[in-house]
Amino acid sequence: MKRNWKSNIVMTALFLLLLFAAACNKNGTHAEHDTYTCPMHPTVIQDRPGTCPVCGMDLVRKARPGEAVEITEDLARLIKSPNETVVASIRTIKGEYKTMPVRIEAQGVVTYDTRNIFTIPSRTGGRLEQVFIKYPFQSVKKGQKVAEIYSPELLTAQRELLFLLENDAQNEPLINGAKQRLQLLGATESQIKTLIQRKEPQNTFAIYSPYDGYVIAETQQAPVAPTAAPVSSTAAPGGMSDGMGSTSASSSTQSTTTTAAPGNLIREGSYVTSGQTLFKVVNTSALLVELNLPSAMANAIKKGTDVKLDFGDGEVQQATVDFVQPFFNEGQEFLTVRVYTKRSDKLHIGHLVRARLAGSSVEALWIPREALLDLGVDKVVFIRDKKVLKPKKVVVGARTGDVVEIRQGLSSSDEIAANAQYLVDSESFIKTQK
Structure with missing residues (x-):
């Protein structure tokens, strides 16, 4: 028991x-107890596997308390922001350190040297009865009539000379003084002879141009070459037919000429005073071609550099660079290059010109153009770091043919993506390495 x-x-x-x-x-x-939710719609929660009633995606199980995902090296690289690294197995290349001749194509404009500007003044005050210059940049020849003026002072001086000839013809000192006064008021010797022959004063006197050239307005400034236009380059050593006849797409999109407001020329009926400038005349020998190039071309372009100029009429002229000046305007840094041409008599101010410059050879690190990504302000290449490609900012120099000079940010031992454009889509934003 x-x-x-x-x-x-x-x-x-x-x-x-x-x-x-x-x-x-x-x-x-x-x-x-497990719960399941939709990755795209977190508000959808169920206690069993299934599909999302909104988008149809498979529901995924929520992590249990205490569960943690193991972060491996590969996973850590993949979860980085896509604007910092790119995982890709594309072809890579290395930059090549060599010497390359630089060939530059650019657009310029026919302008003038402001040191060779002459004026046509009015020797006496009066009213302009006729003006034969109608628009800026109109060509004039020496001895061409540009205006006719009515001047009470000129009319009085004519009457004084006729009075002396009629009443005191033997008094040569007074007669010569009257003639000299007419000359000081703008009358020519032929006009004085005509006055003596006719023995009748003229109401208007013609004003003639003492120079050959082009007329510009009082406040008008010289045209300047395009500053925003990209410069295309080529390494082809051939003649002008392999590029000068057509403009590249990049250089034709922004090839506008920057010109100051032309101002107004003096018109008929205007009153002028003694010594007032009627017209400004630019001497034909002062015409030149002005080009604006990127500042990166400073090492390749010097005084005496050969230039081929195409004026658009089928004729190509050989010239040389006469003046190179660094310039800064509206946040842009560039070179102003002036070229004097021999055919100035056939040119017109403001005419666009295509130019090809044979710059000096540059010894530097060169990479293909496709390997460089232009972000506007920054230039980027993708450097291989183990199994990923990381963007890095570089400083570029001259561009010639299909290659680009790299001045800073890259060494010859760095492997870079052969095609940088392939790694970026339209919505990407690149964070570069310093």
Whole structure:
């Protein structure tokens, strides 16, 4: 009886222990019950696997408490921002350190040297009865009539000379003085002879140009070459037919000429005073071609550099660079290059000209153009770092043919992507390395 009693107590204790373990297991299972949600719509939550009723994507299980994802080296590289690294297995190249001749194509404009500007003044005050110069940059010849003026002072001087000739013809000092006064007022010798022959004063006197050239307005400035236009380059050593006849797409999109407001020329009916400038005349020998090149070309372009000029009429002229000046305007740095031409008599101010410059050879690190990504202000290449490509800012120099000079930011041992454009889509934003 004692053994049976002890056995019953043991069996009862075991039974209670099993019930307690089952209850604990049931509570633990309920605590760790899984939930599933949609990656695109977090508000969708279910207690079993399935699909999202909004987008149809498979639901994924939420992480249980205490669960953590192991971050491996490959996973850490992939979860980086895509604007910092690019994972790709594309062809890479290395820059080549060599000497390359620079051939530059650019657009310029026919302008003039402001040091060779002459004026046609009015020698006397009066009213302009006729003006034969109608628009700026109109060509004039020496001795050409440019205006006719009515001047009371000139009319009085004519009458004085005629009075002396009629009443005191032997008084040569007075007669010569009257003639000299007419000359000082702008009358020519032929006009004085005509006056003496006719013995009748003229109401208007003609004003003639003493120079050959082009007329410009009083406040007008010289045209300047395009500053915003990109410069295209080529390494082809051939003649002008392999590029000068057509403009590249990059250089033709922004090839506008910057010209100051032309101002107004003096018109008929205007009153002028003694010594007032009627017209300004630019001497034909002062015409030149002005080019604006990127500042990166400073090492390749010097005084005496050969230039081929195409004026658009099928004729190509050989010339040389006469003046090179660094210039800064509206946040842009460039070189102003002036070229004097021999055919100035056939040129017109403001005429666009295509030019090809044979710059000196440049010894530097060169990479293909496709390997360079132009972001506007910054220039970027993609450098291989283990299994990824990282963008890095570089400083470029001259461009010739299909290669670009790299001045800073890259060494000859660096591997870079052969085609930088392939790594970037239209919505990407590149963070460059310093």
